[in-house]
Amino acid sequence: MEECGQSLWREAWRDLMKRRLIRFCLGIIACFFLIALYGEIVYRYYQFADRTPSYSRVNLSERYLPPSPFRHPFALGGAMGGGLWHGVKALTYRPLGTDNLGRDVLQRTVQGTRIAFLVGVVTSLIAIPIGVLLGCISGYFGGWIDDLIVWLYSTIESIPGLLFILAVSMVVGKGILGVYLGIGLTTWVGLCRLLRADVMKHRDRAYVMAAQSLGFPPCRIIFRHILPNVFHIVIITFSLRFPAAIGTEVFMSFLGIGVQGEPSWGIMIGNARLRLWQGVWWEMAVVSAAILLVVLAFNLVGDALRDALDPRLRSKER
Amino acid sequence: MIPMVFGVILITFVLFNVVGGSPASMALGKNVSPQALEEFDEQRGFNKPLVFGWWTPTRACLKRDFAEPILLGTGTNYPVQLLFPLRSDTYYRLKIEVRATESGSTVNFHTGALTALSAPSYEVSRRWQWSEFLFKPYSTNSAGPGLILVSVVKGTVEIRNVRLERRMPHGWDSQLVHYFATLARLDLGTSLSTNEKVTTMLKRGILPSLALTVPIFFGSLVLSVVLALICAYWRNRWPDRILVFVAVVLMSVNYLVWIIFGQFFMAYKWHWFPIWGFESWGYLLLPVMIGILSGLGANLRFYRTVILDEIYKDYVRTAFAKGLSPAGVLFKHVLPNAMIPIVTNTVIALPFLYTGSLLLESFFGIPGLGGLSINAINSSDVDVVRGVVLVGAILYVVASLMTDLCYALVDPRVKLR
Numbered sequence: 001m002e003e004c005g006q007s008l009w010r011e012a013w014r015d016l017m018k019r020r021l022i023r024f025c026l027g028i029i030a031c032f033f034l035i036a037l038y039g040e041i042v043y044r045y046y047q048f049a050d051r052t053p054s055y056s057r058v059n060l061s062e063r064y065l066p067p068s069p070f071r072h073p074f075a076l077g078g079a080m081g082g083g084l085w086h087g088v089k090a091l092t093y094r095p096l097g098t099d100n101l102g103r104d105v106l107q108r109t110v111q112g113t114r115i116a117f118l119v120g121v122v123t124s125l126i127a128i129p130i131g132v133l134l135g136c137i138s139g140y141f142g143g144w145i146d147d148l149i150v151w152l153y154s155t156i157e158s159i160p161g162l163l164f165i166l167a168v169s170m171v172v173g174k175g176i177l178g179v180y181l182g183i184g185l186t187t188w189v190g191l192c193r194l195l196r197a198d199v200m201k202h203r204d205r206a207y208v209m210a211a212q213s214l215g216f217p218p219c220r221i222i223f224r225h226i227l228p229n230v231f232h233i234v235i236i237t238f239s240l241r242f243p244a245a246i247g248t249e250v251f252m253s254f255l256g257i258g259v260q261g262e263p264s265w266g267i268m269i270g271n272a273r274l275r276l277w278q279g280v281w282w283e284m285a286v287v288s289a290a291i292l293l294v295v296l297a298f299n300l301v302g303d304a305l306r307d308a309l310d311p312r313l314r315s316k317e318r
Numbered sequence: 319m320i321p322m323v324f325g326v327i328l329i330t331f332v333l334f335n336v337v338g339g340s341p342a343s344m345a346l347g348k349n350v351s352p353q354a355l356e357e358f359d360e361q362r363g364f365n366k367p368l369v370f371g372w373w374t375p376t377r378a379c380l381k382r383d384f385a386e387p388i389l390l391g392t393g394t395n396y397p398v399q400l401l402f403p404l405r406s407d408t409y410y411r412l413k414i415e416v417r418a419t420e421s422g423s424t425v426n427f428h429t430g431a432l433t434a435l436s437a438p439s440y441e442v443s444r445r446w447q448w449s450e451f452l453f454k455p456y457s458t459n460s461a462g463p464g465l466i467l468v469s470v471v472k473g474t475v476e477i478r479n480v481r482l483e484r485r486m487p488h489g490w491d492s493q494l495v496h497y498f499a500t501l502a503r504l505d506l507g508t509s510l511s512t513n514e515k516v517t518t519m520l521k522r523g524i525l526p527s528l529a530l531t532v533p534i535f536f537g538s539l540v541l542s543v544v545l546a547l548i549c550a551y552w553r554n555r556w557p558d559r560i561l562v563f564v565a566v567v568l569m570s571v572n573y574l575v576w577i578i579f580g581q582f583f584m585a586y587k588w589h590w591f592p593i594w595g596f597e598s599w600g601y602l603l604l605p606v607m608i609g610i611l612s613g614l615g616a617n618l619r620f621y622r623t624v625i626l627d628e629i630y631k632d633y634v635r636t637a638f639a640k641g642l643s644p645a646g647v648l649f650k651h652v653l654p655n656a657m658i659p660i661v662t663n664t665v666i667a668l669p670f671l672y673t674g675s676l677l678l679e680s681f682f683g684i685p686g687l688g689g690l691s692i693n694a695i696n697s698s699d700v701d702v703v704r705g706v707v708l709v710g711a712i713l714y715v716v717a718s719l720m721t722d723l724c725y726a727l728v729d730p731r732v733k734l735r
Contacts, residue, residue: 151321151322151325152325154322154325155322155325155326155328155329155711156329157714158322158326158711158714158715158718159326159329159707159710159711159714160669160670160706160707160710160711160714162676163676163691163703163706163707163710164707166676166691166695166703167333167334167695167703167704167707168333170695170698170703171333171334171337171338172337243570247572247573250572250574251572251573251574251677254574255692255695255696256696257695257696266574269572269574269575269578273578276578276582277582277586284578288571288572288575288579291572291575292567292570292571292572292575295569295570295571295572296566296567296570299566299569299570300566303566
């Protein structure tokens with residue numbers, strides 16, 4: 001805690017980069033982020049061109065195509081005729097197969113990535129400002145404001161989480177807005193509680209008293225002086241709530257009250273589950289693997305961030 | 319404790335009454351008469367003001383905002399068609415937002431066969447203004463719903479807004495008070511889809527839910543605490559590293575994926591377990607296993623941190639130094655001292671047992687509260703969702719009180735005053 005903010009961040013970054021696994025995870029996250037961006041561009045393009053997107057176009061003559069390596073196991077060995085080039089072409093056509101309506105699984109997974117990242121980012125943009133604002137205010141001012149905010153978050157906390165999210169989105173209406181609001185408005189409690197406790201500790205430190213005696217307004221003290229010192233909590237919370245939000249979105253879309261009419265991962269799982277019994281395993285496998293990769297990468301990075309940024313934990317575990 | 323219960327009631331009120339509004343059209347379908355909707359609202363108290371108010375809108379004439387104001391010349395009428403007969407036991411008021419396009423314009427109201435009242439004509443100002451007309455319908459009103467005429471006596475006027483409101487017998491006769499009153503009678507309402515009392519549905523669903531969640535809870539508690547002790551003993555060596563990594567992987571697998579793969583392979587492909595149903599304890603084995611596995615990762619990591627907090631303390635070193643066995647030290651010395659966070663985590667998780675596991679129940683056909691709430695959410699069955707949320711939250715509040723009491727049991731330093 002004695003170091004100044006800058007060096008703590010830099011040291012944390014160096015710590016992260018020293019670990020090969022974490023570099024690998026950050027790479028995975030970056031890849032998925034680029035895929036999500038690509039998905040967004042494709043989505044925007046089809047919206048702009050006002051056509052049925054290729055990922056939801058039904059093509060009944062190509063139903064249930066297995067992934068290309070299973071269709072043409074020896075394509076590169078010249079089994080397709082016409083040499084290597086034909087083999088490569090055969091392998092890159094519908095590389096991950098098609099679903100029950102002949103839609104390309106790879107393209108749909110890309111769109112699912114887009115929706116998952118959108119949900120992760122937007123719900124964080126809703127939940128984190130609420131948590132930061134309420135946590136800082138209640139920790140700094142104390143008194144009746146603190147009582148009120150503690151009452152508010154302990155009330156929200158007492159409601160069974162997943163059910164609360166589902167209820168909010170049921171009331172808002174089916175669709176992605178319901179997902180955003182349901183997850184965003186109910187998951188700020190943990191951050192708020194952590195920040196409140198930390199801000200309370202900082203409130204009586206010398207630098208805050210110095211700022212107070214200089215006559216700075218509370219707003220400036222909270223956001224310019226205290227918040228940078230507790231900001232690592234926000235970063236850690238973000239990296240750990242992102243995968244949780246993705247998981248919840250999958251769950252909601254699977255139940256049919258989440259994203260409507262777009263290939264979200266939850267909708268793909270719901271679709272693939274019915275075909276699994278017929279031996280169509282690839283859609284299920286691809287989506288499960290994608291979710292596992294993203295969530296695992298985020299969880300590992302989040303843990304590493306916590307170890308690197310939270311000095312109290314660091315002193316204990318090493 | 320009381321403020322939190324109050325808060326939960328308020329939040330459900332805001333969620334379902336203020337934001338959600340009346341579920342009448344969702345419950346009854348698209349093509350129903352406004353009268354049926356009004357009766358539905360009357361039964362469930364949705365036709366009252368939200369918190370406080372003397373006037374409430376009625377479905378006999380829906381609130382109308384005209385995008386383009388309606389222009390009326392001298393001698394013409396604007397008919398306000400009523401969709402069903404009004405009640406004769408209270409007053410109504412018709413409000414119109416009106417302005418005159420030339421000065422000196424006057425309007426008056428005719429209620430036809432509805433009442434004996436007819437308002438005297440009055441002059442309309444040049445600015446937009448609300449003007450209202452108060453009347454009480456006849457008690458014997460056989461001439462159909464009737465209509466109210468807004469007629470222009472002189473000049474031309476424009477109408478922008480029309481609404482009809484009913485007077486409440488009391489200002490506090492509101493949805494909030496109605497809600498508290500029904501809760502005070504321990505009435506959680508009736509289901510929209512099955513017309514059953516929510517309380518009986520909850521009572522019926524709680525046993526199957528507990529049969530599923532209690533084994534999951536204790537299984538995962540024992541398993542994760544034991545594994546966490548193992549981790550802590552070999553901290554930062556390979557058993558710990560592997561277990562922690564496996565825990566993160568277990569945490570990262572989506573719950574849906576657990577269920578689908580478990581059901582597909584273990585029940586369908588390999589016939590180890592029955593696939594679907596709730597007939598004997600054998601049907602619970604697979605869901606319980608999946609439940610334990612999916613929760614294991616997070617619990618293991620939490621308990622590991624808790625135990626690591628203890629294991630660096632001096633008394634542990636002393637115990638090892640005097641030659642006690644690792645198991646003895648871990649279970650007799652470390653575990654009791656790590657009990658406080660474990661008890662907190664455990665007791666606080668207890669109320670969530672009651673809601674059951676939303677997904678496990680609907681996948682494995684266990685007729686518990688989880689499956690019930692999923693169905694209710696899918697069919698927008700507000701009362702059932704609200705009932706489950708309310709009871710779950712109140713149980714949570716009670717459990718957090720129990721946690722404080724349990725502290726005194728496990729930690730002699732904590733004294734209850």
